[in-house]
Amino acid sequence: MPLESVLFKENFKVPLKNKDNFRDKIYVILKKNFDNSVSHQLVYVIDELISNTEEYGYEGKEGEVRLKIVKCKNHVRIEIRDRGKTPPLNEENKIDWEKVIKRGRGLGLYSILKIVDSLDFSLKGKWNVYKIRKKIK
Numbered sequence: 001m002p003l004e005s006v007l008f009k010e011n012f013k014v015p016l017k018n019k020d021n022f023r024d025k026i027y028v029i030l031k032k033n034f035d036n037s038v039s040h041q042l043v044y045v046i047d048e049l050i051s052n053t054e055e056y057g058y059e060g061k062e063g064e065v066r067l068k069i070v071k072c073k074n075h076v077r078i079e080i081r082d083r084g085k086t087p088p089l090n091e092e093n094k095i096d097w098e099k100v101i102k103r104g105r106g107l108g109l110y111s112i113l114k115i116v117d118s119l120d121f122s123l124k125g126k127w128n129v130y131k132i133r134k135k136i137k
Contacts, residue, residue: 007033008069013062014054014082023047026069033071038136041115042069042076048108049080049130057084057128066127071136075117078132086128087121095121 008029016022023043030039046067053065066081088099100106113119118133 003073005071006068007071008067011064011066014050014058014065015060015062016050016054019047029069034076034136038076038134042078042134045112045115045132045134046078046080048112049132052108053080053082053084053128056087057082059085075133075135078130078134080130080132081124081127083126084128086123089121093121093123095119 008026026046027039027043030042034042046069050065050067053063054060057063063082063084066079068077068079070077070079088096090096097106097109100109112132116132116134118131120131122129122131
């Protein structure tokens with residue numbers, strides 16, 4: 001078995017025309033590789049981050065998103081890229097979670113942080129890059 005296997009890699013436009021179809025498509029791919037619980041958790045994480053990108057990054061306007069899901073030996077990696085508005089950052093160029101939550105929201109991101117083992121953010125040129133990692137058994 002290879003050390004890494006790309007399960008999904010796609011560029012698409014947001015806002016999504018049919019979120020249910022998108023979620024179902026991702027779930028089917030994940031379910032072939034992970035148990036039901038992990039698959040549902042990962043769909044939630046992906047959906048929440050893409051919804052935030054639509055609402056805050058692109059402010060409801062059309063924009064491009066890149067999604068990549070990679071299965072590794074003992075974890076799964078998810079990378080989401082967009083060119084929307086950058087989230088609030090602190091001095092270390094990391095997401096300022098206090099500012100995010102002060103926007104009056106943040107429950108979805110809080111939930112994501114409880115599900116995954118890490119959520120890192122970086123800027124690559126004009127791209128916002130979110131890297132998620134979750135250990136699997």
